[in-house]
Amino acid sequence: MTPSGPHPLDPLSADEIKLVIKVVTSSHQNVKFNVVSLQEPRKAVMTKWLANPSSAPRPPRVAEVTVIAPGGKVGDGLVDLRTRKIEQWKWLDGLQPIITLEELQAVEHVVRTDPKVIEQCKLSGIGEDEMHKVYCDPWTIGYDERFGSNARFQQALMYFRPHVDDCQYQYPLDFCPIYDSEKGAIVHIDIPTTRRPLRREAEINYTPDAVQRAGGYRSDIKPLEITQPEGPSFRLSGREMEWQNWKFHIGFNYREGIVLNNITYNDKGNIRDIFYRLSLVEMVVPYGNPDHPHQRKHAFDLGEYGAGYMTNSLKLGCDCKGYIRYLDAEFPTQDGQVRYIKNAICIHEEDNGLLFKHTDFRDDSTIVTRARKLIIQQIFTAANYEYAIQWIFHQDGTIQPEIKLTGILNTYSINPGEDNNGWGTEVYPGVNAHNHQHLFCMRIDANVDGPKNTVFMVDAMPSEEPVGSAANRYGNAFYAKKTKLATTGEAKTDYNGATVRTWDISNMSKIHPYSKKPASYKLVSREIPGLLPRPGSLVYKRAGFARHAVHVTKYRDDQLWPAGLHVPQTSGETDVGLPEWIGDGKESIDDEDVVLWHTFGLVHFPAPEDFPVMPVEPMTLLLRPRNFFANNPVMDVPPQRSVKPSQVSAEGPPPRL
Amino acid sequence: MTPSGPHPLDPLSADEIKLVIKVVTSSHQNVKFNVVSLQEPRKAVMTKWLANPSSAPRPPRVAEVTVIAPGGKVGDGLVDLRTRKIEQWKWLDGLQPIITLEELQAVEHVVRTDPKVIEQCKLSGIGEDEMHKVYCDPWTIGYDERFGSNARFQQALMYFRPHVDDCQYQYPLDFCPIYDSEKGAIVHIDIPTTRRPLRREAEINYTPDAVQRAGGYRSDIKPLEITQPEGPSFRLSGREMEWQNWKFHIGFNYREGIVLNNITYNDKGNIRDIFYRLSLVEMVVPYGNPDHPHQRKHAFDLGEYGAGYMTNSLKLGCDCKGYIRYLDAEFPTQDGQVRYIKNAICIHEEDNGLLFKHTDFRDDSTIVTRARKLIIQQIFTAANYEYAIQWIFHQDGTIQPEIKLTGILNTYSINPGEDNNGWGTEVYPGVNAHNHQHLFCMRIDANVDGPKNTVFMVDAMPSEEPVGSAANRYGNAFYAKKTKLATTGEAKTDYNGATVRTWDISNMSKIHPYSKKPASYKLVSREIPGLLPRPGSLVYKRAGFARHAVHVTKYRDDQLWPAGLHVPQTSGETDVGLPEWIGDGKESIDDEDVVLWHTFGLVHFPAPEDFPVMPVEPMTLLLRPRNFFANNPVMDVPPQRSVKPSQVSAEGPPPRL
Incomplete structure (x- = not known):
């Protein structure tokens, strides 16, 4: 302000x-x-x-x-x-905007009193007097050709929860009511041909009393305290952050959550542009069970629900250590009030181990410098799952987006002895957790030394020359093969693990004085499974951004949402978002203001270790400066210890024992 | 003891x-x-x-x-x-054992007084009175067919270092003397056809006085202190470590450095075997410049020099934070004395952020539990480079080997305006840093619930059924395709990034009661570039372990070194180590005492940011329990905060602002 x-x-x-x-x-x-x-x-x-x-x-x-x-x-x-x-x-036709928390909250109450749902519950073995123990996670319907997109539907994933404190996902029910938001009513129930009545197995819970009953907490973890007696090394003015030569603005919205804008690095007094805007813009979480209606489980968590709307108040559990600053969020409510989320974003520093070290083997003269990192974090809850999104800044010009997955598996019911056909894992008796992917789309609005950038695909390749030839006598030659992505069509590229493929965002007008290579930021990303649903599948059609690891477009205002502005109930039959913008793929992106869209993620084949709550599974990627700085940009970070060779010879070698 | x-x-x-x-x-x-x-x-x-x-x-x-x-x-x-x-x-014939530090140290003195070397220095523009400023990194010759393996040779990579405190790698010389260890003399000099005289460019250094001259240290990093007022959570008895249900023995030798033995996990009172022995057993660092004699640059840092022999005394810069325990190392000297390395291993805990979290979107009831990790670390200096090897133990049964690369690039000279043909990068005027790989071989002596284990390759695959078929109507079906590696030949497997391939080490006699899948540890490794030198190349022949991401053998005593017991000057013409043991590949490894050899690593195309000292580049992999524990094994870690739904409703919802 x-x-x-x-x-x-x-x-x-x-x-x-x-x-x-x-x-x-x-x-x-x-x-x-x-x-x-x-x-x-x-x-x-x-x-x-x-x-x-x-x-x-x-x-x-x-x-x-x-x-x-x-x-x-x-x-x-x-x-x-x-x-x-x-x-x-x-006024729009046939489009459904994002689902709000209030819309999600509304469904459970309706489900519990709907006669047809009560009937299904009875068939499952739930008494009418137990209907208050019936819960549902109401997801947008995704897309169901029987219902189309002219009305607003949610699918209610059903659970029985004997006690309010029980983990909700351990007693899944086998049927799926469809809720019409406008009518406020259940309009259909999907009932599987194989029925799977409620199995009242012994409960498994992670609550303190359950842990106490199961043997109690371990008592051998000693306290570890992190303090910053002089405060943090960053300076936050309004929402503008300055830290270790970095400067950027921290935005936040209903959909992406954290948005980082105008990211620059002070390179010895020269303020250098790097990214105009950086955020996660979309996700899709396709589940791999082909049985109807599980194909509808492929949440676009950002476009359908919003990483901002679903964000946690970290007042209730940020639990970062050291000095923490928070930023709040404010959103409208359906009825025109304002909803506050206290501590929607947390900001803190962490020690990061070695920054660099070298020892001369002749005399043990040594320099050791320790690293610090800055973390801008939010955590959002998408029904069962939690995603902790960290934007990590390093002193050396690297930005490291890191996502930690935790929370609870989405589950479905399974009968005793039933074969799940490899589409899931029985993680607890009666609990079938389906195979799924978490695919994230990061939008990189590049600004490497200015808006005109060019993207290259880079592959580590052996020389084409055969072993024994004059040019490759001993066969050891290898090089970085750079392929310019000159048009939006050429830029549709996939990952190649065998060539440890990376992508460079380069400014062809800023050639490094020594290396003669362009100033670049390199995208180093190693978890890129690609979209497992086949080409032509419902998910493939709806999640155009997930068809390739990298897409590149020419910047245009308002091209922010790669699966479309209004994502719920899109059929994918018409291209929206990224595929629409790319069209015939002929547009030049060579030395233009470009946006790189990177889709990466995890494949999750569940295991019992993930239940009833999942230990964090982290994934990470890097945006690294290459040929950007004149040389190592962190030599001016004060070392932990420095003994020069001349000091060793003056003082004698360091003691051996 | x-x-x-x-x-x-x-x-x-x-x-x-x-x-x-x-x-x-x-x-x-x-x-x-x-x-x-x-x-x-x-x-x-x-x-x-x-x-x-x-x-x-x-x-x-x-x-x-x-x-x-x-x-x-x-x-x-x-x-x-x-x-x-x-x-x-x-007594052996034609085999050369590991090079000791003393042998390395000896070369430089000889080089400086050798008349032919002095002559080459003069040709490079170095005065005879400057010979004390001439340095060399003496590497084993690797293999050079002109010299064979009956005598013991080192190649001296030559540098000029105007001041003793200058970074050694900024003034490389273009010729390469060959040193005979037995004779204690230079027996040959490799002189390139293109001469590259010494370029006396302005120096660039990372020493405190150099940084002061260049503008001084940054002063905006506030202290961050980590304390454990009650001491660590681990208990070390002799070299046996107990921490958070883990127990294992920490060995150390000249070659592998840290060796972890008999790794078990106390699963609710049941002591379960996981690994009999875990260590890095070999490395190869092939450089990609085909010009003679650079093909000889492909250091087997463990087999040729030893991660133990080269390990740093961390007294001189471990710089971990918190409570640290150390273990020393003791080695023989050539002349039959004992060399002590004080603090060869450091052991400490770190906070590790979230362990798990879940919030119920209905009422914001929350559980948040924070993670701790244990790190067993050594750092070794391989001439120019440093490798920080961390064995990280997590509370949830995951082991995460992590390697941090730092130190200084190996460099060679380049003339003004010379084309380096893409085999390297001019990181500073006159300094050509060649492309290279760092390939590490981890030996996993598996013991998952006992010695009889079976290894599977696991690929994330779309269903074979076409979109629209009865079995895959919406095209979303996908599954984990498991391929049993039944023989040592079948087990030669490569990475596949497109299927995010992993490998499971499974005990087929321990079937999980819920999932009906075998108790397993999954190898999750994503940096697997493969060996870039071509099949048939010198490196390919010598580094048999690097031909595939995974090899599996049946356990035999003394099969520890995959590139042979005595690595220097092996020609690779005869199979030694892993290829020898595997032979025709017909041996069964199905339900046997197996050892999995995993080769992974980085491709490094240098950039000016890496010079004159390289900010840490980390790489990491995971060994994760899957279908091993009955369920989440860390529910008994005390939470940071827990508010159950019943508490929310009793107390009212948590405040919004």
Whole structure:
């Protein structure tokens, strides 16, 4: 917050959200607010202001609004906060916006009183007096051709939970009610041909009393304390972060959660652009059981539910150590109020072990320097699962997005002795956890020494020359094969583990004085399973971004969501998002303002170790400067210890014992 | 150390080394001691003792000895420490044992006074009065067909170092003297056809005075302190470690450095075997420049120099934080004395962020549990490079070997304007850092619930059924395809990034009660570039272990070194080590006592950021329990915070702001 108002990229404040709601409701009464969020300033306007914030015109504050009107009509608009006017408005057809927490919360109450659901529960062996023990995780329906996209549906994944404190996912039920949001009613129930009645196995829980009953807590972990007596090394002004030569703005919205903007590095006084914008923009979690209706389980957690809307208040368990700073989040409620999430983002430093070390073997003269890292984190809960998203900054110019997966497996029921055909794992008696993938799409709006960048695919390759030839006599020759991705079509590229493929984002106008190679940031990513659902499958059609490890597009304002702006109930029959923008693939991305879309992730074949709650499974990738800095940029980090050869010879060699 | 003497796997003590030397010298005078190291007890004897240490016979203490007799004759023997007798002895032909630090140290002095080297230095532009500024890194010759393996050669990689405190690798010289260890003389000099005289460019250094001159240290890193006021959570008895249900023995030898033996996990009172022995057993670092004589640059750092012999005294810079325990190392010197390395191993705990978390989206009831990890670390210096080897133990049964690469690039000279043909990068004017790989071989002597194990290759695969078929209507089906590796030939397997291939080590007699899958440890490794030197190349022939990501053999005593017992100057024309043991590949490894050999690593295309000292590049892999524990084994770790649904409803929901 500066005297002239918020930073142009700051999320809408509670007051701004209230103002927008007031403006909208003055024109459109009785609407349910789905989204009220900052429309980030157009890049052309924003870059002018960034270049000269004191004299360039301040970008306008504009809010994106999505509402659902009575009857289920969806409206999208823009509200100018200065003029307090609706600048744009349109009513949509056949599109369903993101599902809000309130919509999710509504389903369970309806399910418990629906006669047909009660009937199914009875068939499963649940008494009518036990209906308060019936729970559901209401997911968007995804896409179901029987229901289409003109009305708003959720599928209720059903569970029995004998005690309110029991792990919800250990007594799955076999049927799946379909809920119509507008009607507030169950309109259909999917019932499998093989019935799987409730199995009342002994419960397994991770709550303290359950652990106590099972033998108690281990008592041999001694305290480990981390303190920063002089405070942190970072400086946060409003939402602008400065740390170890880095500077960037920390945004947050309903959909992506954390957004990092205008990332620069102070290279010996020269403020160098690296990324204009960096965030996770989409996910898809396809499940691998082909039995109907499990094909509908392929959550787009960001586009269908929102990493911001689902984010945890870390007041309730950030549990970082050391000095922690928090940022809050503010969102509209359906009924036009404001929902606060205290401590939506946590920021802290961690020691990171060795930064560099060298010992001269002649005299044991040594330099050892220790590393520090900065972590910007949010954790969101997607029904059963939790995702901890960390944006880790290193002193040497590396950015390391890291995701920690924890929470609870999505589960389905299985009969005693039933063969699950390899589509899942019985992690507990009666509990079938289906195979699934977690695929994340990271949007890298590159700005390596300026907006004009070029992307190369880089493969480690043996020389083409045969062993024994003059050019490769001993056969040891190998090199980095660089392939320029000149068009959006060429840029659709997959991972190759055998060549440890990486991708370089390069500025061809900034050639390194020594290496004669362009200033680059290298994407080093090793968990890229690709999309396992086959080409032509429902998931393949809907999740265009997941068809390749890397896509590259030319930057355009508003091209943010690779699976479309409104993701729930898209059929995938028409290209939306990334495939639509790429089209025939002929657009040049050679030395242009480019955006790289990287899809990576994990394949999860569940095991009993993951149940009833899953120990963290981490995954990580790197954006590393290569030929960007003149040389090692961290030599000026004070060493832990330095003994030069001249000191060893002056003092005698270091003692051996 | 117990009343009855050292643990059978403890390294030889200084007294034991001295005793062995005395026994050997009484039979063989004037020998240079190359190796005096514990011969680990035969597995059959050792397992009997482990099963019943109080009554089974104590395994004998036996030392492996390698000496070089006058004239260069190499002798290998075994000495029984109880009987104080040489039990075995043989003189070898055409084999060269590991190079000791003393042999490395000897070369530089000879180089500086050799007239032919002085002549080459003059041709390079170095005055005779500057010969004290000429340095060399003496590597074993690797293999050079002109010199064979009957005498003992080193190649001297030459550098000019104007000041003793200058980074040695910034003024490389273009010629390469060959040193005969026995003669103590330079016997040849390899001189390139293109000469590259010394370029006296401005120096670049990382020493404190150089940093001060370049603008000084950054001053904005605030202290971060880690304390364990009640001490560590581990208990070290002798060299036996107990921590968080883990128990194992920490060995150390000249070659592998850290060796972990008899790794078990206390699973609710049931002590379960996991690994009999775990270590890094070999490395190869092939460089990719085909110009003669760079093909000789492919160091087997463990087999040719020894991760133990080269290990750092961490007294001089372990710089771990928190409570640290150290273990020392003791090695023979050539002349029959004992060399002590104080603090060869460091042991400490670290906080590891989230262990698990779940929040119920209905009421924000939450459980958050924080993780701790245990790190057993050594750091060794291989001339220019440093390798920090960490064996990380997690509470959930995961073992995570992690290697951090730092130190300085190996460099060669380049003329102004010269094209390096893509085989390297000019990281500083005149400094050409060649492309290279770091390939590590980890030996996993598996013992998953006992010695009889079976290895499977596991690939994430889409269903073979087409989209739209009855069995895969929506195309989303996928599964874990398991391929049993039944013979040593079948087990030669490569990585497949597209199927995110893993390998399971399974006990087919221990079927999980819920999942019906065998108790397994899964090898999850994602940095597996394969060997870039082509099949038939010198490196390919010598480094048989690097031809595939995974080899599996049936356990046999003394099959420890996959590139052979004596690695220097092997030609690779005859199979030694792993390829020899595998032979025709027909041996069954199905339900046998198996050893899995995993080769993984990095490809390093240098960049100026890596010079004059390289910020750490980490790589990591996992050994994860799957279908091994009944369920999540860390539910009994005390949570940081736990609020159950019943507590939320009793207390009201947690406050929003």
